[in-house]
Amino acid sequence: MATAQATVATPTGYRSFWHGDWRDWMTTVDHKKIGVLYGVSALFFMVLGGLAAVIIRTQLAVPENELVSAELYNQLFTMHGVTMVFLFGMPMAVALFNFLIPLQIGARDVAFPRLNALSYWIFLLGGLFMYSSFLVGAAPNGGWFGYANLSSRQYSPGLNMDFYSLGLQILGVASIMGGVNFITTIINMRAPGMRLMRMPLFTWMAFVTSFLIITALPVLAVALFMLTFDRTWGTVFFEPGAGGDPVMWQHLFWIFGHPEVYILILPAFGIISEILPTFSRKPLFGYSIMVYSGVLIGLIGWGVWAHHMFTTGMGAIADAFFTVGTMIIAIPTGVKIFNWLATMWGGQLRFTTAMKYAIGAVATFTFGGVSGIMHATSPHDLQQHDTYFVVAHFHYVLFGGLVLAVFGAFYYWWPKLTGKFLSEKIGTWQFWSLFLGFNITFFPQHFIGLLGMPRRVFTYSSELGLGGLNMASTVGAYLTAIGVLLFFWNVIASRRSRERATPNPWGAATLEWGTESPPPAHNFNNTPVLHSREPLWHEAAAIESAVRGEQRESFHMPSGSWWPLFTAVGIVLALALFMAPVWWAPLIGLAWTAIGVVNFAFEPT
Amino acid sequence: MTGNRKLLHSGALGSLLVVSVLLLSACSGEYPQTTFQPVTEFGELINGLFYNTTAWTMAILLIVEAVLIYILIRFRARPDAPEPKHIHGNTLVEIVWTVIPAIIVAVIAIPAVGAIFELQRPQDEGAFVVDVIGHQWWWEFRYPELEGVVTANEMHVPVGRMVYLNMRSADVIHSFWIPRIGGKRDVNPVPATREAEPERLNHLQFRVNQAGAYDGQCAEYCGDSHAIMRMRVIAHEPGDFQRWVQAYRTLAPAPTDSLAAHGMQVFMRSPCIACHSISGTSAIGRIGPNLTFMGDRWSVGAGAEENSVDALARWIISPPAMKPGARMPGTRTEGGGMPPTGLSEQDVRAIAAYLFSLRADAVPAAAPLPPGDTTDAPAGTGISMQTHDAD
Secondary structure (H helix, E strand, O other): OOOOOOOOOOOOOOOEOOOOOHHHHHHOOOHHHHHHHHHHHHHHHHHHHHHHHHHHHHHHOOOOOOOOOHHHHHHHHHHHHHHHHHHHHHHHHHHHHHHHHHHHHOOOOOOOHHHHHHHHHHHHHHHHHHHHOOOOOOOOOOOOOOOOOOOOOOOOOOOHHHHHHHHHHHHHHHHHHHHHHHHHHHHHOOOOOOOHHHOOHHHHHHHHHHHHHHHHHHHHHHHHHHHHHHHHHOOOOOOHHHOOOHHHHHHHHHHHHHHHHHHHHHHHHHHHHHHHHHHHOOOOOOHHHHHHHHHHHHHHHHHOHHHHOOOOOOOHHHHHHHHHHHHHHHHHHHHHHHHHHHHHOOOOEOOOHHHHHHHHHHHHHHHHHHHHHHHHOHHHHHHHOOEHHHHHHHHHHHHHHHHHHHHHHHHHHHHHHHOOOOOHHHHHHHHHHHHHHHHHHHHHHHHHHHOOOEOOOOOOOHHHOOHHHHHHHHHHHHHHHHHHHHHHHHHHHHHHOOOOOOOOOOOOOOHHHHOOOOOEOOOOOOOOOOOOOOHHHHOHHHHHHHHHOOOOOOOOOOOOOOHHHHHHHHHHHHHHHHHOOOOOHHHHHHHHHHHHHHHHHHOOO | OHHHHHHHHHHHHHHHHHHHHHHHHHOOOOOOOOOOOOOEHHHHHHHHHHHHHHHHHHHHHHHHHHHHHHHHHHOEOOOOOOOOOOOOOOHHHHHHHHHHHHHHHHHHHHHHHHHHHHHOOOOOOOOEEEEEEEEOOEEEEEOOOOOOOEEEOEEEEEOOOEEEEEEEEOOOOEEEOOOOOOOOEEEOOOOHHHOOOHHHOEEEEEEEOOOEEEEEEOOOOOOOOHHHOEEEEEEEOHHHHHHHHHHHHOOOOOOOOHHHHHHHHHHHHOHHHHOOEOOOOOOEOOOOOOOOOHHHOOEEOOOOEEOOHHHHHHHHHOHHHHOOOOOOOOOOOOEOOEOOOOOOHHHHHHHHHHHHHOOHHHOOOOOOOOOOHHHHOOOOOOOOOOOOOOO
């Protein structure tokens, strides 16, 4: 590709967005800094969630193990799920959205920069609030799905499920704010010529994901408020003794929970769709079909929630409806996989670490899709539901799909983010240890489930004959953990590396590669005008002289503010203090929030 | 360099295939909770459907992964290769690979929908009804047809007759799952206002074709000891089933062993009888598990430990030590809103000996049992039946 790198000299006085002391980071409204904050926080929580996973696998390595108590085990598997979904998966997607969307559509920031900061601080404080439960020995222990009526005050008398309901409520607030922000940004802030059907596929998937976030998370919020009211003030929404119905919680939770699955996987689809064309040196095959199938997956994703409930006893008609609906989703998903293969077909494939991750994600996601069809078929879901078969399935989708894609994203955009490269050599080792470790962990779990081991058990009888398979799975988990550690080693090594990244080191086609690596705080010296879907392949010279050349436009970048952080503390307090023994405690948080909001609103930017 | 990596990649996928073949062959081993060896039409229907779905989806999977590997080898970058052609798409190809998966989905979905309705058909005429009640963390089985017969953690059914389960929970949601019998079904607490509506109960219907003991356990996370909420379905030949019922309804003979006899005395005047029943005695408590034929059970505490006098004694001393969260009071610990029992160690041993002596074959039967059967079934009912190989 004619990448025309370095045809435009870096102007003197260029300063990357990384510039700034700790105060700048605490008050920042720069989408790239907030993206970094989200990313670092998400990785921090990933390590905690991963640690829980390693303890879980160690406990299950042999039958009738007594490493951890039932009480602690139940807290660990609950927090592993909550962490990987709410504190790693979603925030990591949001980290990438933050860093990439404005750069990909030619904007200088997101639509609401301070709202963006507020959303980050609420997320971080919410995550720390949830983990503070370990300090009082009462981490959530009812599963990430928190089924009623086990979650009621009667059957969960401790603070555990209060941390769950209030913690998730806090995190939901942050997510909804983020979703609104990204939708507004994508609709309103595209550079001239960046039509919707010219947007990079990653931004398209972020767009669909954001709609899912602002529609699905409120359902969870309502359900969580009902749960909080039940626990705090004795309402009876889910209390069968008083005529409430615990099954209603399952419906509400999964009406949120299934779109949530697509919230986690669509960003991964976006990442794969960026990496494959770059390293195949070919445009994405069937761009519009890829967009439409992503939108379709998002839409149908709303009509399949009850496939999580085939054993609940909904009746044959509902079971049949949700069986067929779920299978239909396989069609647009399959189309995506075929189009990825077609993108590579006839290309010049370069097996960089990023490319390895993208290919690995396609290979394993396909596997997870196939086992998904197996329990979409509700009669055999009756055997597979709540067993390790399901654990294997969704880890193939979410680890194989999301986590591998996210590591691919790190290797791919690292030069853009930092101006340096992650080592390809360590990267290759990391890829193979994750890829093999992951498969060794989760492949045997299909059989562990089909041979009769349910999920969420802190122990299992040696009579089941499943000790060997479980041991294999545990060995794989350790190999996976090594893979994650290798990544952190690579990050440290790259800081010492002298090799500097040019603006477009991979010869990629999308707009973010036109600006400096790392970009300046204002992203683009002049707003580019686009005429094609692959600007850096078709109009590189014009784009680069606009975005990196001498600055002719005048623009105003918003200044930092303490009020997002201040207001976030108030919102988190207002919700967290529902746990306090006195009814007026949340009012303290509300008052704090009110002060924050007023100052937030009247501060000049 | 790329050639090396490519080899590594295909090698990894190849070894995955080998592993999967090995694992599949491992399925013929001894797994008491396997889903692959059903003993009912219910389980066989599911299994047949599973093989159909698996065949289609595995075919797709293998084709996709094979094409992927081919692409990785065939289209790897070569130093002097020309720029690849920029193909943006091909409508015909894209239509084809939308329509073909749609057809495959239909092929999978049609028999699946048929099976859904087949598996949830209404109660058969003349079915043997069992009321299943889930408790944190044990199972209660009541038999409306056999008045007064109640068992805990072991369900007794006749072979060859349709069994129909009415299931509900006394506390939180559980799930009834005996893999060799078939799929699971949740055991939900029924809203108080709708207790009278039978359609609010969940059901399973199956006919066991083969006498034996089939293991299962709760499949819906239900709190601390969800992992120790196991159960066993014991399917008797019809004649044996009749004898078992008869034994259940006969006045239990006083234990001959002096320690057990002392244990019976202690049991009958201690707080035990507030919660537990033993058929044919004055113990008629209904809160805890029914202890009739406790000596025949395979385990103590719904799978907490293998049944023995020693395990029973340790259970009576401190249930939560063997099973986290267990509600029964111990000798020094309170539980379930009851004070400690304060029983002496001697009394505990005596009660354990008494409970272990409670066996169906100790009851004088109208029709004598064939000799030798009891030795086959140390952990079963003591009545002619195939014991589980894993015992």
